[in-house]
Amino acid sequence: MIRHFGILAAAAATLAITAGVQALPPPKVNDALIAGDTLPKTLGDYGFFLDTAANDPTPGVVPYRLNMPLFSDGAEKYRFVYVPEGEDVRLGEQSLLQFPVGSALIKTFAFGEGENQRKIETRVLLHRADGWVALPYVWNDDQNEATLALAGARREVTTPQGQQISYRVPNKNQCKECHGLQGAVTPIGPKARNLSAAWLQSFLGDVPEGAETLPLWEHRDTADVAATARAYLDVNCAHCHRPGATASNSGLDLRWETEAPQAFGVNKRPVAAGRGSGGLMFDIVPGDPEASILVYRMASDEPGVAMPELGKSIVHEDGVEVVERWIGGMAAQ
Numbered sequence: 315m316i317r318h319f320g321i322l323a324a325a326a327a328t329l330a331i332t333a334g335v336q337a338l339p340p341p342k343v344n345d346a347l348i349a350g351d352t353l354p355k356t357l358g359d360y361g362f363f364l365d366t367a368a369n370d371p372t373p374g375v376v377p378y379r380l381n382m383p384l385f386s387d388g389a390e391k392y393r394f395v396y397v398p399e400g401e402d403v404r405l406g407e408q409s410l411l412q413f414p415v416g417s418a419l420i421k422t423f424a425f426g427e428g429e430n431q432r433k434i435e436t437r438v439l440l441h442r443a444d445g446w447v448a449l450p451y452v453w454n455d456d457q458n459e460a461t462l463a464l465a466g467a468r469r470e471v472t473t474p475q476g477q478q479i480s481y482r483v484p485n486k487n488q489c490k491e492c493h494g495l496q497g498a499v500t501p502i503g504p505k506a507r508n509l510s511a512a513w514l515q516s517f518l519g520d521v522p523e524g525a526e527t528l529p530l531w532e533h534r535d536t537a538d539v540a541a542t543a544r545a546y547l548d549v550n551c552a553h554c555h556r557p558g559a560t561a562s563n564s565g566l567d568l569r570w571e572t573e574a575p576q577a578f579g580v581n582k583r584p585v586a587a588g589r590g591s592g593g594l595m596f597d598i599v600p601g602d603p604e605a606s607i608l609v610y611r612m613a614s615d616e617p618g619v620a621m622p623e624l625g626k627s628i629v630h631e632d633g634v635e636v637v638e639r640w641i642g643g644m645a646a647q
Contacts, residue, residue, distance in 0.1 A: 341372050343396055348440050349416045357436050357451045357460040362396060362420055367458040369422060369433075374399060376517060380508045381528045382545045385630040387481060388474040389423040390431065395504065395517075396420070405522045409506040417441045419501055425471045425481075434469050435483045436460050439501055446499040450483050479627050502553045507570065508545075528570070534636055543640035544570055546633055547578070550622060566597060579608055580644070590619050600644035609638055 344361045347354050354360060364370045371377060375396045383391065397403055398416040406412040413419075419439040424431050433453040440447045451460035452467045466485035472478055506514060507527035515521050528545040529537040548570035554561035555568040565585050567577045576582045579597030584590075584607055592610040599605040611621040613634050620629075 343372055343374060343418075345398055345416055348396075348418050349442055351442070353449060353462060353464070355462050357438070360418070360438070362394065362418070366460075375420070378504065378509065378513055378517075380503060380549070381510070381526065381530050382508055382549045383531060384503070384549050385626060385633055386423060387471075387479060387626050387628055389425055389434070389481075392422040392424070393503070394420040403518060405506060409508075409522065409524050409527075410501065411504045411506065413441055413501070415441050415443055419504065421503075425473070432471075433457055433460070434471060434481060435463075435467070437484075439499070446501065448499050449486065452483055473628060475628070477628055482627070484624065503549075508549065534632070539636065539639050539643060543637045544578075546636055550630075550633065554622070579606075592619070598641055598644075601642060603638040603641040606641055609634065609641065612637060 341364055342361060344359065347360055357363075358366045361372055362375050364372055369392055371394055375394050378393050378395060380393070395413070396418045397413060401414040401416065403414070403417075404412040418441070420436060422433055422436040424433045426432050435453065436451045438449045438451065440449065450463050450466060452463040452469075453460045463483060464486045467483040469481045469483065470478065471481045506522040506525045509525065511521045511526045514525050528548070529542050531542075531546075534542045547568040552568040552570070553559060555564055555566040556562065557567065563585060565582065566579055568579075572578050580600060582597045583595065584597060590611065591607050594605055594607045594610055596605070597607045603609045611619055613629055614620045615627065615629050620626075
């Protein structure tokens with residue numbers, strides 16, 4: 315069950331009345347905008363934040379973090395979820411949380427540190443009666459509001475590695491390339507296996523089976539390398555490389571729960587050879603990461619070769635290193 319986050323606001327209002335001060339109504343999220351059929355022009359229209367510029371969430375808007383996050387050119391991400399009061403969240407297939415109509419997932423991407431940090435975009439997933447809608451919002455120079463950008467945008471940013479890049483905010487249709495499953499938009503991040511047991515208990519009231527299964531990314535140097543690599547591929551690649559998704563024709567199924575080694579690439583030939591394969595023969599060659607197409611594509615920043623195709627423009631060196639160690643440690647077959 316969802317906790318009622320309005321309790322503290324109601325208590326504060328009661329104290330104010332007792333003290334003889336006329337209380338203002340507690341701030342609320344605009345439920346009608348989430349569940350309606352319009353495309354709100356600004357992030358502030360929703361009422362997700364008491365202070366939009368500071369990412370200070372309104373009661374009922376709950377922050378969360380993922381054990382294994384998606385790499386997006388090194389962007390810092392701020393994640394929030396909103397569920398209408400009185401509604402329940404349930405556990406679905408592959409431990410994905412099932413949110414009721416009227417819910418929203420909010421994720422802000424930022425670059426830089428401290429006072430120099432700049433918010434670039436906020437992506438919003440709205441659960442409406444006819445399904446999920448994905449909308450991108452781009453932040454202004456004053457950093458106090460983000461405006462709907464249906465056509466996407468480009469912004470010059472400096473990555474944590476010091477690289478100057480043209481960061482791409484996806485357009486509305488491109489959101490479907492990662493969030494598309496069986497032709498419909500769906501959330502991909504908030505799975506019980508990728509969330510902490512403590513957060514799930516505070517949010518749901520209990521801890522689903524399989525919670526907190528994926529290792530923490532920051533523990534990648536000491537955690538089990540196979541688990542870390544499989545978790546990395548699950549989060550960064552499996553939303554496309556799985557049955558029913560946009561790259562299902564590759565024959566690769568990189569989901570965490572996939573058990574058959576050939577299904578996740580071991581000694582598997584590519585469906586279509588070409589420059590994307592680098593002249594290599596198999597997706598994964600046990601014991602030989604340099605001969606593995608998977609590593610070749612992850613380690614490239616060349617358009618048409620680099621994987622993932624969307625969401626990053628630089629090579630994630632740490633991610634490549636984890637996958638290389640995993641493949642290098644496999645027994646040759």
